[in-house]
Amino acid sequence: MSDTYDTPDTRDMLDRTRQGVIGKPLDRPEGPLKVAGTATYxxxxxxxxxxxxxxxxxxxxxxxxxxxxxxxxxxxxxxxxxxxxxxxxxxxxxxxxxxxxxxxxxxxxxxxxxxxxxxxxxxxxxxxxxxxxxxxxxxxxxDAQFLPDAADAEPAADPIKAGDLDKAMRDAAHSVDLTFTTPGHASAxxxxxxxxxxxxxxxxxxxxxxxxxxxxxxxxxxxxxxxxxxxxxxxxxxxxxxxxxxxxxxxxxxxxxxxxxxxxxxxxxxxxxxxxxxIMRRSETEQRIRLGCGPDGRLTAFAHEALVSNLPGESFSEPVTQASEFLYAGENRLLAVRKSDITRLTAGSVRAPGEAVGMQALEVAMDELAEATG
The missing domain is CATH 3.30.365.10 (Aldehyde oxidase/xanthine dehydrogenase, molybdopterin binding domain)
Known part of the structure; x- marks a missing residue:
């Protein structure tokens, strides 16, 4: 990154990083200072x-x-x-x-x-x-509201839709319709x-x-x-x-x-x-996951929806479905996140935004579908 805020370094990353280090036992330059307690925070x-x-x-x-x-x-x-x-x-x-x-x-x-x-x-x-x-x-x-309310939630972004999800769920040989909740997190x-x-x-x-x-x-x-x-x-x-x-x-x-x-x-x-x-919290989530497949186990219906929260005026919403978009197929699909305004501290990035809470729910749902198919 350059010294000026609006002029990023556009060189290819390989042109501006040290080469010939992969696979070599290298010490971190600041390692001894941190271990010895002499690094100044x-x-x-x-x-x-x-x-x-x-x-x-x-x-x-x-x-x-x-x-x-x-x-x-x-x-x-x-x-x-x-x-x-x-x-x-x-x-x-x-x-x-x-x-x-x-x-x-x-x-x-x-x-x-x-x-x-x-x-x-x-x-x-x-x-x-x-x-x-x-x-x-x-x-x-x-006037305070401390818990997200689906009734007043607004779309955090345009949902991703394809095909006829409801019909695909009705026609599926095997299906699951599950709701998961995750608590908020704080960086420590x-x-x-x-x-x-x-x-x-x-x-x-x-x-x-x-x-x-x-x-x-x-x-x-x-x-x-x-x-x-x-x-x-x-x-x-x-x-x-x-x-x-x-x-x-x-x-x-x-x-x-x-x-x-x-x-x-x-x-x-x-x-x-x-x-x-x-400072910053990860939003709690409520996630509904619907999965449907044919007799062969191939996905035909795929839906991942989430309700998250933030303070009024904050545009950030926990990107619960961001990895779901490319992780699994399913021609009939719905991916959507909705945000409810509540009276709690700012929700923002906490390690692995979206994936940390979205992937565990999706993978549990996929396991449940596997059980349903035998």
Missing amino acids: AAEYARENCAEGVLVGATISTGRVRKINRDVVMAMPGVLGVYSSERMLRRAAQGTAGEAPEQDVSKVDFPMQPVALVVAETFEQATNAAKALDIEYEDQSG AMEPHAAVAEWNGKDLTLWGSLQMLTYNVAELADSLGIDPKHVHLLSPYVGGGFGSKLGISHEAVAAAIAAKELGRPVRVVMSRQQVFQS
């Missing part, structure tokens, strides 16, 4: 006079922030500031977004969404103050989401745990309203991501805003609970 960069920030999550499901009562917290030991900005992120960015996701944390989209950042001299002081911060809300939680990388931000005039340097730096530079710059040429993003090591670190997220933008206001470096590290509550 995002939160471990020691910047002089670095302050510590802790995010505060909303205690309502949906609504608006009416007032943040800062006075008590500002009088606590070591506290340097309480920040809640229209540029702070309500949601993490989807992979390859290249622009800011939803901003302005005065609006609450889901429970425990970050709505403020408390910064203090030490992590312990910031944590204590974050717990004490009093926030008043306009609570609209009565060893390294939590973390960022250290430092400004030098107009230039921002941010050490982060991120997977797609070219896009992330553009997303961070857009979130802050600055030119990407003023953003220097460093992420030499990522302690796991699984898709949860594809896009810029709350801690990076909040750290940059606070560092600018304070005129000193700021570190923000999410707790494990905060990662699970606010």
